Amino acid sequence: xxxxxxxxxxxxxxxxxxxxxxxxxxxxxVELHLHKCAICRAEVRSHxxxxxxxxxxxxxxxxxxxxxxx
Ligand SMILES: [Zn+2]
Numbered sequence: 001x002x003x004x005x006x007x008x009x010x011x012x013x014x015x016x017x018x019x020x021x022x023x024x025x026x027x028x029x030v031e032l033h034l035h036k037c038a039i040c041r042a043e044v045r046s047h048x049x050x051x052x053x054x055x056x057x058x059x060x061x062x063x064x065x066x067x068x069x070x
Pocket of ligand 1: 039040
């Protein structure tokens with residue numbers, strides 16, 4: 001029985017996967033799909049890149065205000 005064969009991962013599934021918010025069962029299901037689907041793999045990659053940009057943007061802000069408090 002092949003599940004998730006005909007439809008791709010949803011945006012929510014992909015962003016939850018990137019954020020590590022999925023349950024172990026859901027994560028396994030997503031990873032199974034990613035193994036055979038290059039389209040969704042590309043989606044995950046671009047989500048990860050976006051996350052990193054947001055993460056660095058957050059890091060930069062405290063670094064700018066930090067020295068002012070010292
Ligand atoms: Zn897919």
